[in-house]
Amino acid sequence: MKTAVVTGASSGIGEAFAKMLAHKGTRVILIARRRERLEALKEAILSGGGQADVWQADLTQNRDLEAICDRLRQEEVDLLVNNAGFGLYGPVTETDPDREQSMIQLNVSSLVSLTRAVLPQMVDRGSGGIIQIASTSSFLPTPYMTAYGATKAFVLHYSEGLAAELKGTGVTITTVCPGSTQSEFAGLAGFRQTRLMASEEVARQALLAFQQKRITLVTGVGNWFLTRLPRFLPRTWMGALVARLFRDRT
Numbered sequence: 001m002k003t004a005v006v007t008g009a010s011s012g013i014g015e016a017f018a019k020m021l022a023h024k025g026t027r028v029i030l031i032a033r034r035r036e037r038l039e040a041l042k043e044a045i046l047s048g049g050g051q052a053d054v055w056q057a058d059l060t061q062n063r064d065l066e067a068i069c070d071r072l073r074q075e076e077v078d079l080l081v082n083n084a085g086f087g088l089y090g091p092v093t094e095t096d097p098d099r100e101q102s103m104i105q106l107n108v109s110s111l112v113s114l115t116r117a118v119l120p121q122m123v124d125r126g127s128g129g130i131i132q133i134a135s136t137s138s139f140l141p142t143p144y145m146t147a148y149g150a151t152k153a154f155v156l157h158y159s160e161g162l163a164a165e166l167k168g169t170g171v172t173i174t175t176v177c178p179g180s181t182q183s184e185f186a187g188l189a190g191f192r193q194t195r196l197m198a199s200e201e202v203a204r205q206a207l208l209a210f211q212q213k214r215i216t217l218v219t220g221v222g223n224w225f226l227t228r229l230p231r232f233l234p235r236t237w238m239g240a241l242v243a244r245l246f247r248d249r250t
């Protein structure tokens with residue numbers, strides 16, 4: 001039986017990944033802070049005949065992160081879904097600097113640590129891979145979610161670089177860039193989103209892209225066009241355009 005690790009499995013896109021992977025016969029290791037949510041998901045998976053384990057952790061806390069990385073080095077991991085993340089909406093002078101630091105820690109640093117924890121065993125075996133959850137925001141400056149967009153730009157560049165480095169090793173790195181998706185994300189970030197895709201659809205498209213060994217996936221045709229705009233418009237125009245779209249989104 002294959003083993004997949006899903007961070008941020010207690011809601012939204014991560015929960016959808018965990019359910020889908022379990023349904024396909026994969027054992028899933030569920031990581032997030034809310035233990036009761038993870039235990040309920042585990043029960044649902046077990047009662048459907050699947051296998052799941054709960055590893056509760058706050059990935060912004062070094063002690064928790066290091067403990068998870070140690071455990072990952074001792075497991076045979078076939079797939080890591082680096083999905084846990086959150087956003088922060090508002091003018092940069094008004095957002096909470098501590099929350100911004102936590103966001104950078106979770107969206108960037110913990111993703112890098114978890115990637116490094118599983119990659120050596122995958123390269124040694126010549127199989128397996130990682131799905132990195134970035135965003136359409138990875139491609140554009142995102143005024144009013146400036147630091148969030150920058151974390152997701154990091155995820156895209158880091159992961160596409162890794163994919164190129166690992167070519168020929170048998171290890172797949174697929175970076176998934178969702179646009180607005182139905183989950184707890186917008187409520188927690190403090191803004192309104194429109195034209196939402198279901199979390200299940202994001203997870204479905206992502207798993208297919210991973211299976212096809214695609215390097216990058218933007219979910220949805222409209223989102224794909226949005227991410228191509230910076231090729232045709234001056235960068236300063238992109239910032240101004242997104243500022244107009246993102247202003248007054250509370």
Ligand SMILES: NC(=O)C1=CN([C@@H]2O[C@H](COP(=O)(O)OP(=O)(O)OC[C@H]3O[C@@H](n4cnc5c(N)ncnc54)[C@H](OP(=O)(O)O)[C@@H]3O)[C@@H](O)[C@H]2O)C=CC1
Nearest residue numbers: 008010011012013032033034059084085180181183184185
């Ligand atoms: N929804 C959207 O429109 C989009 C989302 N994304 C990205 O998709 C990913 C998933 O988000 P989504 O499902 O939408 O949002 P949700 O808020 O529904 O899910 C976020 C998940 O991350 C977990 N998480 C948050 N903080 C921590 C932490 N400190 N340690 C461990 N786990 C944590 C949460 O669990 P818990 O609170 O239990 O710890 C939860 O399971 C994120 O990386 C997000 O940036 C990208 C583009 C669009």
Ligand SMILES: CC(=O)[C@H](N)C(=O)O
Nearest residue numbers: 135136137178179180
């Ligand atoms: C800010 C956005 O709506 C973006 N698609 C994201 O959530 O990452």
